[in-house]
Amino acid sequence: MARRAASGERRARGSRTGRPIMVLLDLLGRRWSLRILWELRDEPLTSRALRAACDEASPTVLQARLSELREARFVELGDGGGYGLTTLGRELCETFMPLHRFAERWNVSSPSLRLRGEGESPRRR
């Protein structure tokens, strides 16, 4: 159920079915989404502090992600400025905490994984 049906099917980013898990995976799979939630996990941050925490990512994307995250009700702009997690957002973040421990155990042995685009397919063009 909950299909858009009218106004022409669109195809994009694997959320076509509208299953909540797909929508969520899609949303979290956008650039900086996970990072933003992660950086907000402890305390609210102003947009600029958040930007600083995210390696000075461009405000354009950050603002776009923030809008989406706010629309998803994971993040809110508190009174007096500063972005923070909502109760829902905090629950989501809790879900990710095990990821931290996992990452530590994982401990990336492959150096070419650290930065995008290095050590991938030998690109012959």
Add this chain to the structure above:
Amino acid sequence: MARRAASGERRARGSRTGRPIMVLLDLLGRRWSLRILWELRDEPLTSRALRAACDEASPTVLQARLSELREARFVELGDGGGYGLTTLGRELCETFMPLHRFAERWNVSSPSLRLRGEGESPRRR
């Protein structure tokens, strides 16, 4: 594709510090990464079956993600064909299972969140 590298600081995708959690968040934040892991959670799939499961995403990205995921030792190409999760990959996937329940409770009320590019600022060049 000119890599900027070459001189001093490399900046890309928030993995600059090399902290495992950042590398992981970065890797998982790439398009289709989460989805691939998700689709592989039950059983191995051939590259084409996986593509079908991922709404016919283009083989270019899928192959790129698969390479990265293999390099991260989350996914492997089993003998006789077909991609499957490694033990490590299965552990990672376990970490995500709570996400499923979360997504169900969440149940996206905002229609503009379902597909990328809808409801955002229609900024076009």
Add this chain to the structure above:
DNA sequence: CATCGTGCTACAATAATTGTAGCAAGGACG
């Protein structure tokens, strides 16, 4: 008023992704 810090936007350059087509290698079958 001048100066700061908010959240947020414009926009050209660049990088990533999509979509379509196709390759080489391997099995099965005749």
Add this chain to the structure above:
DNA sequence: CGTCCTTGCTACAATTATTGTAGCACGATG
């Protein structure tokens, strides 16, 4: 052997997303 499959994987132009830099309007503070 030759054809027909299917596998993993690649080419490449077109399209989107992201980056980086600049700057806006608003409010608070001085």
